[in-house]
Amino acid sequence: MKKLLSRTWELFSSNVFAVVLIGILAAVSLLGTAIPQKESPEVYLKLFGEVFYRLFSALSLTNLYASPFFYTILALLGLSLFACSYNRLMKLIQKGKSDLYHWGSFMSHLSVLMIYIGVVYGAAAGFSGYAQIEKGKDFSPHDWPFSVHLNDFNAKFDAQGRPLHFSSDLSVMENGREVLRKTISVNDPLVYKGIKFYQSSYGLTGLLEIRGPGGKAERSPISKNACCVYYTPTGQKFHLVEIFPDLHVLHGMSMEVYEPTMPLVLLENIGWLATGQVLRSGEYTLKLLGATEYTGLQVKKDPGVWVVYLGFLLLTAGVGMMLYVKH
C-alpha cells in the first residue's frame, strides 16, 4: 500500500506525466471547438447526421467542457500541479535553492492551483442567472432581502441600426427605500451585497389580446425571449417573428433613442400587427395592446473571483520571475 502511494506520488511528480497531461488537455479542448457545444439536436443532425450525433452525445462531446471526462483531465492536472508545487516548495526550503527562478517556478504552479480553488469555490458558493425587468417594474426573488427596480432604459444606435450604447437606470430597494442607484451599461455593472448585475440585452415585451372561437378574450405577454403565445381554450399557438418599437425601425431608419412610439409585431403566417390594430386570422382576432421596454441583465454572485484574480497575479509574477530573470 505504501509502495502504491509512493508510486502514485512519483507519477504525479513526473515531468513527462505533466507534459502528457498538458498535451491531452490541449487536444481535448481542440475537439470541443471542432464540435459546436451545447447546441440543439437539430443543429447536430444537420451537421453530422444521426449516427455521429448519437455517438457524440453518448461520449458527451456536445457538452465537453462540463463532462466527467473533461473534469477528470482537469483533476489529474490539478493533482500533478499539487505534487509539483509541493516538490518545488521542498526544494526552496530544504535544498536552499531560493533564487528568483525557483520562487517563480513554485509560484506559477501554486497560482494555477489557486485558480482551481477560486473556480470551484465560486461555483459552489455563487450563482448565475438572467433577469428580465420591464421599465417601471421590479426584480425581487423571494429569498433576497432587496429588489432591483428599472427606472429607465436607454439605447443609442448608429445609422445601420446597430447599438452604440445601451444602459439601464437601476435602483436597489431595501425595506421600501432606495439604498443604491446606478446607471449600468456593458462593461460597467452594478454591485450590491456581492451580487453583480450586468447589462446583457434589451428588447420589447408586447401585450397581445387574443379572442378565439368561443369569444373569450385572453391577454398574453409576447417577446423575443418567449417567442410564442397560446390561446388556452383551443391550444392554438402564435409565433412571434419580430417585435419593433416603431415604423422607423421597420423601414431601416435609425433612431437616436430607443423609445417605442408605435410598437408593432410580426406574427408567423399571419402578418403585421400595430398597436391598437385588430387583425383576423381564421377564427381568431388578435389585438396588440401595447409594448414595454425591458432590460436583460446577467445576475451573478461569484465570491471566488478574487481568489482567481489573485491566482492570475501570482501566475503572471511567477512566470515573469522564471523567464525574465537570468539563472
Add this chain to the structure above:
Amino acid sequence: MLNIESNFLLFAVAAYGLAMVAGFLSLAIKRAEIDKSATLFLIVGLGLQTVSIGARIAASGRLPFANLYESMTSFAWGIALIILIVNYIYKIKAAGVVVVPIAFLAALYASTLNKAIEPLMPALQSNWLLAHVGVAIVAYGIFAFSFGTAILYLVKDRFKSKWLPAKDKLDELTYQLIAFAFPFMILVIVTGAIWAEQAWGTYWSWDPKETWSLITALIYLAYLHARLVMGWKGKIAAWFAVIGFLAVIFTYLGVNLMLSGLHSYAQ
C-alpha cells in the same frame, strides 16, 4: 485622411516586399550588403506604416485595435518593429528572413480589408481593449519571430547551408523568444478573462477564441517544460515552436473565419 492611411500602408507593403526579396537574395547570393539593405527596407517600411497608423489614430481618435483591419495593420507594424529590435540585440544575420514575409503578408492582407472607421460596439468600449490587444500584438509578434527561427533551424538541419546562422544559435534564439513572449501570452488570457468578467459576467466560458488561446498557451507551456526540466533541444523543440505559431494563427484568424463565438466582431 483615408488617402494618407491607405496609400502609406501600400507604400509600407511595397517596402516590406522589398525587404523580403532582399532577405531571400542575401541567402542566394550570400552577400552581407544585401542583408543590410533588407534591414534598411524594413526600417523604411516601418516608418511608412507608422504614418499610415498615425493617420488612422488621428482620424478615429483611438488606437487601431478594434476590428480585423486595425489589429492586422498593428500586428504587421509590431512584427516589423520586433524584427528590428531582435536583430539589433542579437545581431544574427538572416535570422529574420522568414519573419519579414509574415510582416509583409499581414500588411498586405490589412491593405485589402475594410478600412471604414466604425464606432466601437458596447462590449469593446473598455480600457481593457488596449491592454488585451496590446499584449496580444507583443506575444504574437514575438512568437512569429520564434516560428521564423525554428523554420530556419529545420532548413539548416536539412540542407546544411553555410550562410544560415549556426543551429545552436537558432535553437537558443527560438527558446529566448518563446520565453520572452510566454508571459505576454499569459497576460493575453488574463486581461481577456478580467475584461470578460466585467463585460459579460464570466471570466471564462469556453468560447472558441478563449479555448484556442488556451491551446496556444498549452503548446508553448509544453515546449517550456520540455526544455527547462527535460532538456529537450534541437529538432523536436523547433517543431514545437512551429506548431505553437500555427496555433497562434488559428487563434488570431482561424477562429474568427471558421468558428462562431463571442469574438465575432473581430471579423
